Amino acid sequence: MVNGKQKLFQIGLHVVFSAIVLMCLLPFVLLIMTSFTDETMILREGYSFFPSKFSLDAYAFLWNDKENIFRAYFTTIMVTLVGTFAGLSISSLLSYPMARKEMPMRKALAFFVFFTLLFNGGLVPTYFIYTQVFELKNTMMALIIPGLLTNGFFVLIMRTFFMNSIPVPIIESASIDGAGEFKIFFKIVLPLSLPILATIGLMQTIGYWNDWFNGLIYITDSKLFSLQNLLNRILLNAQFIQSNASSMNMSDISAGAKIPMETIRMAMAVIGVVPLLCAYPFFQKYFVKGLVIGAVKG
Incomplete structure (x- = not known):
């Protein structure tokens, strides 16, 4: 029974x-x-899992701007790789000392990190600091540093993981055997921290890949547009052509009438999300374990 x-x-x-x-x-x-659906079929029948007519018009429209799209892909990939690696390095180097009970003022440092989650300087002061003081405007660093490089939430999760999941006797044993702090961190702590590193790394990867705000604020050079910024501008240009076709010449009117706006939006979403879907399975086995362990109160 x-x-x-x-x-x-x-x-x-x-x-x-x-x-x-x-x-x-x-x-x-x-x-x-x-x-992959024909635009007229969407307007007539709505969205469907089994469209009555297929079309590649949306991808053909985007293919006309393929050089800029490939360049934006390269920019986004480089920013994501560099930003994720740098962010993980900074977060782990900051959170590990806070997890060690012998570190002086570790609670004050943890409160300072937590404080950054509650308050920030605002958009205007932040913009002036990054553009006038650090002179990051129209540089790759403008896509990496502002708002994405470090995150207090990630630091606190990693701190909790280090406190709960790294056995203190192992660290003490290595210290007795003559290992220094850096050797303990890189040879012992990091290899045992793959779940939380993969978890935070995936979160930062998604953040960098989907980011469009930094590009909107700090980038005006088209050669430095990220994928999200470029796709957004392509969509705005297509909407402009379609909405203003009546005030243009006949060739522009016909071109504006043929722009498949609905399918273009979907094709842009596919171009933006497919790389992340392909990358996620490699992180999946670490993701849940790292997130659950790191979220336990220490």
Whole structure:
């Protein structure tokens, strides 16, 4: 009887989680299918998983700007890689000392990190500091540093992980054997911290990849546009052409009328999200473990 109840419970659990998985996957499937749907079919029939007519007009429209898109891809990939590596380095080097009980003023430092989560200087002072003092405008650093390089939330999660998951006897043993603090950190602590490093790394990767705000504020040079900024500008240009076609000549009117706005939006979303979907499986086995352990109160 007990086994029967357990089987029914497991079956129900599988059904519930399968439904949740479908609810998460179906929007992506609809997004991809809509990007390959003919614009007139969307206007006539609405969004569908099985469109009656396929079209590559949206991707053809974006392909006309392929050089800028490839350049923006390269910029975004470089910014994501450099920013994620630098952010992980800074966060781990800051959070590990706060996890060591022998560090003086570690509680004060933890409060200072927490304070940054509650208050900031505001957009205008931040803009002037980065552009006038540090002179980051129209540089790659403007896409890496402001608002993304470090995050107090990530630092506190890593601190909790170090406190709860790194055995103190191992550190003490290594110290007795003559290992210095840097050797302990790089040879012992970091190899044991792969779950939290992968978790924070994935969060920072998503943050850098999806960021458009820094590019909007600090970048005016088109050669430095990130992927999100470029796609946003392409969409705005297409909307401008379509909305102002009546005041242009006949060739512009026909061009504006043929722009598939709905499918362009979907195609841009596919271009922006597919690389992250491809990267996520490599982080998945560490993600849940690192997030759960790092979120436990220390």
